[in-house]
Amino acid sequence: MSTVRPEAAHAADLATEQHYVSGLYTRLDEVRARTVRRLDEQLATVPHNPQAIGEREAQVELHTQRIVALDAAESGLCFGRLDRRDADAPRYIGRIGLSAEDGDEEPLLVDWRAPAAQPFYTATPLHDLGVRRRRHIRTRGRTVVSVSDETLDLDDASGASGLTGEAVLLAELNASRTGRMSDIVRTIQAEQDRIIRADAGGVVVVQGGPGTGKTAVALHRAAYLLYTHRERLARSGLLVVGPTPTFLRYIADVLPSLGETGVVLADLGGLRPGLRADAVELPEAAEVKGRLAMAEVIAAAVRARQAVLDRPVELEIDGTPLRFTKADAARVRSRARSASRLHNEARPAVARAVIGLVARKYADTLGANVLGGANLLGEGDIAALRREVAAEPAVHRLVDRLWPRLTAERVVTDLLASPARLAAAAPDLSDGERALLHRPASAPWTVADVPLLEEADELLGVDDSAHRAHARREKQRRLRRAQDTLDQLHGSRSQDSETEDESEELSAGDLLDAEGLAERHEVADTRSVAERAAADRTWTYGHVIVDEAQELSAMAWRLLLRRCPTRSMTLVGDVAQTGSAAGASSWAEVLTPHLGHHWRLEELTVNYRTPAEIMAVADEVLVAGGSGGTAAQAVRSTGVRPWAQRVDDADLADAVAEAAAEFDKEDGTLAVVVPRSRLAAVAGAVGARLPGTATDGELTTGPAVLAPEAVKGLEFDSVLVVDPAGIVADGVRGHNDLYVALTRATQRLGVVHPGDLPPVLAGLEPR
Ligand SMILES: Nc1ncnc2c1ncn2[C@@H]1O[C@H](COP(=O)(O)OP(=O)(O)OP(=O)(O)O)[C@@H](O)[C@H]1O
Numbered sequence: 001m002s003t004v005r006p007e008a009a010h011a012a013d014l015a016t017e018q019h020y021v022s023g024l025y026t027r028l029d030e031v032r033a034r035t036v037r038r039l040d041e042q043l044a045t046v047p048h049n050p051q052a053i054g055e056r057e058a059q060v061e062l063h064t065q066r067i068v069a070l071d072a073a074e075s076g077l078c079f080g081r082l083d084r085r086d087a088d089a090p091r092y093i094g095r096i097g098l099s100a101e102d103g104d105e106e107p108l109l110v111d112w113r114a115p116a117a118q119p120f121y122t123a124t125p126l127h128d129l130g131v132r133r134r135r136h137i138r139t140r141g142r143t144v145v146s147v148s149d150e151t152l153d154l155d156d157a158s159g160a161s162g163l164t165g166e167a168v169l170l171a172e173l174n175a176s177r178t179g180r181m182s183d184i185v186r187t188i189q190a191e192q193d194r195i196i197r198a199d200a201g202g203v204v205v206v207q208g209g210p211g212t213g214k215t216a217v218a219l220h221r222a223a224y225l226l227y228t229h230r231e232r233l234a235r236s237g238l239l240v241v242g243p244t245p246t247f248l249r250y251i252a253d254v255l256p257s258l259g260e261t262g263v264v265l266a267d268l269g270g271l272r273p274g275l276r277a278d279a280v281e282l283p284e285a286a287e288v289k290g291r292l293a294m295a296e297v298i299a300a301a302v303r304a305r306q307a308v309l310d311r312p313v314e315l316e317i318d319g320t321p322l323r324f325t326k327a328d329a330a331r332v333r334s335r336a337r338s339a340s341r342l343h344n345e346a347r348p349a350v351a352r353a354v355i356g357l358v359a360r361k362y363a364d365t366l367g368a369n370v371l372g373g374a375n376l377l378g379e380g381d382i383a384a385l386r387r388e389v390a391a392e393p394a395v396h397r398l399v400d401r402l403w404p405r406l407t408a409e410r411v412v413t414d415l416l417a418s419p420a421r422l423a424a425a426a427p428d429l430s431d432g433e434r435a436l437l438h439r440p441a442s443a444p445w446t447v448a449d450v451p452l453l454e455e456a457d458e459l460l461g462v463d464d465s466a467h468r469a470h471a472r473r474e475k476q477r478r479l480r481r482a483q484d485t486l487d488q489l490h491g492s493r494s495q496d497s498e499t500e501d502e503s504e505e506l507s508a509g510d511l512l513d514a515e516g517l518a519e520r521h522e523v524a525d526t527r528s529v530a531e532r533a534a535a536d537r538t539w540t541y542g543h544v545i546v547d548e549a550q551e552l553s554a555m556a557w558r559l560l561l562r563r564c565p566t567r568s569m570t571l572v573g574d575v576a577q578t579g580s581a582a583g584a585s586s587w588a589e590v591l592t593p594h595l596g597h598h599w600r601l602e603e604l605t606v607n608y609r610t611p612a613e614i615m616a617v618a619d620e621v622l623v624a625g626g627s628g629g630t631a632a633q634a635v636r637s638t639g640v641r642p643w644a645q646r647v648d649d650a651d652l653a654d655a656v657a658e659a660a661a662e663f664d665k666e667d668g669t670l671a672v673v674v675p676r677s678r679l680a681a682v683a684g685a686v687g688a689r690l691p692g693t694a695t696d697g698e699l700t701t702g703p704a705v706l707a708p709e710a711v712k713g714l715e716f717d718s719v720l721v722v723d724p725a726g727i728v729a730d731g732v733r734g735h736n737d738l739y740v741a742l743t744r745a746t747q748r749l750g751v752v753h754p755g756d757l758p759p760v761l762a763g764l765e766p767r
Contacts, residue, residue: 010147017137018144020092021078024109025142027098028077032070039063061528069096069259078109079186080120081135085128093117095185096259112185113227121164121193128152136168136186163606163635164189170636173608176668177717177746179699181250183257184216195602196221200229200543203599205587206572209632210618210743211609214572215251215713218545221570223258225543236542237533239264239563241271243548245278246697246706247713251547262530264541268556269447272454273535279444283581283732285436286448290553290582292593293428298455300425301415302343306333307402315358315394322361324354329402332357336403342461343406350403351390358395359386408456412449417441448582451555457537458562540565548713549573550590553582557594567598576622576631577740579709581732607632607743609715614642614749617763618742624760625735642749644764649754652678653685656722656752660686660703663748668717670703673741675726679707682722708737711744719745725758735760 042060047053073095080093089106097111110117119129134150148167163169169187188196195217198204208214222240226233240255240263242248248265255263269277288294309329315322332353339349362385367377377385389395415421422434429437445453533539544564546552550573552560561567575584584590591599607615612634619631647655656672663670674682679695683705687693692702697710704716708727721727721741728734738760742749751757751764 013147014144017081017135017147021137021139021144022142024078024092024094024098027100027108028070028073030101031098032067035063035066035070039067065261068256068261072257072259075141075257076139076186078139079137080112080117081137082120082123082131083133083135084130085132086130091116093120111227112188113224118193118197121188122190123152124162124164124190125152134165136165138168162190169608173636173746177715179250179669179701180253181215181219183254184213184220185258188220189213189606191604191606192217192220195604196224198602200225200568203567203569203571203591203595204602205549205591205599206570206602206604207574207587208572208604209574209607210577210740211607211634211715212604212632213606213608214574214604215547216254217604218547218570218572219251219254220258222263222543222545223255223260226260226263229542233542234262234529237262237264237529237539239266239533239541239544241544241546241560242267243551243712244697244710245270246699246710247548249697250699250714262528264530264534266534267447268450268552271559272450273537275445275450275453277445277447277450279446281446281448282436286446286553287581287732288429288433288436289448289452290555290580292554292558293426294452294555295455295558297426297429298411298415298452299459301411301421302406302456302459304421304424305404305406305411306336306343308333309402313398313401315392315398317358317362317389317392317394320362320365322358322365324358324361324398328357332402340461341459343403343459345461347399347403347405351399354395354399354402355386355390358392359389362389406456406460408453408460411456411460412452413441416443448553448555451553451559454537454559454562455555539563542566543568543570545570545572547572548577549584550575550578551580551583551712552590553580554590554593556582557590561594567595571599576625577712577736578733579712579731579737579740583733605632607634609746610634610743611640611745611747612637613640614742614745617642617749617761618739620760620763621735621739621742625733625739638747640748641765642745642751643767644751644753644757644761645767646753646755646757652723652752652754653681656682656720657685657689659720659750659752661689663718663720663750664690664703666718666748668747669699670718670720671711671714671716671744672703672705672720672722673708673711673727673744674705674722675730676707677730678723678726679705708741712740715744715746717746718748719750721749721751722753724751724753724761725755728758 039060042056042063045056047056076095078092078094082091082093084091091106092109093112094109095112096109097107097114098109099107112120119131120134123129123131123134131152134152136148136150137144138146138148148165150165165187169189172184172187184192192213195204195206198221206214206217218240222238226238240251242251242265244267248267252265255261307329309324309326312326313324315324332350335353336346336350340346359382363377363382366385367381415425416437416439419434419438422429422437426434426437527535533541540562541564544560546560546569549571560569573584575586578584587599587601610618615631615634622631645655645659656674660670660672672682672686683693683695686703686705687695690703694701694704695706697706698704699714699716708731719741721738724738724741727738727741731737738758750767751761753761757764
């Protein structure tokens with residue numbers, strides 16, 4: 001079905017396409033020049049008030065975004081052409097849409113995300129969608145270098161592989177990697193396209209084996225959603241969550257290459273604004289922290305800070321001794337709890353209740369009629385006493401003691417640092433589990449702490465009474481200033497305007513009242529939506545995409561679902577690759593507690609990354625792991641068989657360095673995957689042999705030496721797996737870790753093992 005004819009025989013086709021593509025680039029240049037002009041005009045304007053600044057910033061942002069998209073489209077602007085049965089003119093498909101200057105009906109170039117482009121990805125001989133021929137156009141710079149045609153002819157369908165543009169696809173898959181993921185817009189496959197364009201509403205779970213393009217699909221879906229729901233998502237933002245900072249760097253170029261820059265990328269450890277949580281902890285501790293029951297533990301820890309007294313507190317107001325009793329404290333607490341669900345927000349109610357009680361006692365003492373009659377103090381006197389009580393530092397200390405202002409960091413630090421607090425807040429955990437959680441107050445934050453901190457914040461809220469009072473005062477001040485300005489304007493007009501004509505001129509005062517003018521002087525927030533969203537822990541996104549979603553704990557799900565109350569989410573992952581103890585072994589098990597049955601499952605079945613020779617070995621590991629995932633069918637085979645080399649333990653690091661040096665001579669990228677316990681030794685030996693070796697997750701400078709959990713989601717042309725038995729033994733789900741390590745290779749795989757090879761790897765060729 002697919003034909004790539006020699007270029008010489010293609011001269012006429014090449015010339016035709018070159019002519020058309022050159023026209024597209026001319027148009028691209030015109031549109032870009034016009035947009036740059038508009039941007040310059042905006043930048044030259046001098047806005048005179050915050051509202052105008054805001055409007056100008058929005059225009060600047062719009063034009064800048066457009067220029068970014070136009071620049072991104074430069075490379076590979078047009079890559080496809082559809083010839084349709086019922087239309088004379090071909091339809092060209094590209095990275096962006098371009099229309100002719102006269103706004104002709106059929107655009108010069110159709111954006112790959114537009115409905116009109118879909119047949120390019122999904123038409124087959126059986127369902128040709130009106131397409132006669134699909135042409136793949138390859139360009140280098142602005143020059144067309146090849147064309148490859150598929151005739152969607154039923155007679156030809158017998159040998160069909162089910163792949164769209166097979167020859168072009170295989171050429172892409174065989175190309176060396178760079179250490180950065182690239183987009184797949186030219187060769188999206190039908191099963192991927194269906195998911196990319198799936199309805200934005202609801203939760204879509206995309207399950208697929210290694211290399212099935214889940215990450216690629218997730219990112220192209222982000223671009224598709226931004227195109228299709230631009231206005232809504234421009235306001236609410238889109239969040240992409242990945243497993244590690246290394247992974248985020250690896251995928252960082254994909255959306256910009258599709259012209260989309262306004263997306264927030266974050267790993268779980270970076271999801272809390274202002275915090276980088278990356279300390280390593282025992283997987284068993286992370287597992288306990290990830291349990292749903294921790295929500296109740298955190299709630300109990302917050303409640304425990306709402307104190308009752310174990311003995312009365314003696315106060316003295318202006319020489320008058322007063323006693324605040326245990327019963328008073330209990331009354332304050334129940335009043336505060338009914339005032340607000342959120343701890344910090346209930347503080348003003350606590351302060352009011354304490355001051356009220358103390359003032360009453362004070363009044364009773366001062367005004368008690370010696371003859372036993374009614375209190376002699378009037379309303380005004382009592383109000384004065386209340387003010388006196390409110391100014392008393394000892395009363396403030398009492399409020400702080402009964403109901404301290406808390407931060408999430410304080411609550412979680414104090415809880416984990418105190419066996420007593422842990423025992424009180426987590427009675428259902430075993431002693432061993434509580435011991436796993438216990439750590440010193442000075443310990444650094446881990447990824448599994450982030451959902452706990454966020455949970456605490458949800459219960460604490462903010463006592464913003466001081467902030468609101470300040471805002472009220474500020475607004476009053478602005479209103480007064482605005483009124484002064486308007487008064488001056490009116491005043492000067494009545495003095496200066498001599499004639500009727502002049503007095504009919506409109507002035508600011510006619511169009512605005514003081515409130516309107518004051519609003520104009522409020523400070524405009526000129527940050528982009530992505531910047532504001534990333535800095536605000538309460539931001540709710542219009543769509544959330546989670547990659548390697550199988551790794552998330554129940555507590556992490558709670559956090560992410562809070563960020564997306566509309567439940568417009570795409571979750572991609574593979575339950576056979578779960579490495580964390582808190583992660584998923586089945587989607588239903590992990591999602592049902594949060595979503596019930598309100599999610600739908602899509603599957604990807606073709607492995608585009610790993611050659612069949614390597615998958616044959618990896619599949620054995622998948623079966624041995626018994627984690628129930630489905631292996632994906634490898635789309636290509638290379639004829640290169642993966643090998644295993646047995647070495648003495650003492651020679652391991654040097655042998656790995658030697659093997660790495662051999663692989664390093666080949667094209668493309670190289671990773672050495674090592675059990676954490678051997679990481680330092682192996683990295684040292686490889687680094688000494690191969691300058692540029694990176695252990696910090698940088699993937700573009702040279703070979704990378706990484707622990708199994710750090711290679712999740714990545715891929716390399718050559719992969720050396722070191723000590724597979726160690727990888728299996730070290731991991732909580734060790735077979736899954738080994739499976740992930742083996743399936744990172746796009747071309748070559750070698751295994752270096754001290755001692756016997758684990759039986760599951762018996763298929764490897766000894767070296
Ligand atoms: N349609 C396609 N055209 C070209 N390349 C593709 C296509 N689909 C996937 N690929 C390539 O296959 C490789 C694997 O894709 P990706 O990383 O998205 O898979 P994954 O399912 O997320 O894998 P894993 O679960 O192992 O992390 C990438 O290099 C990607 O660019």
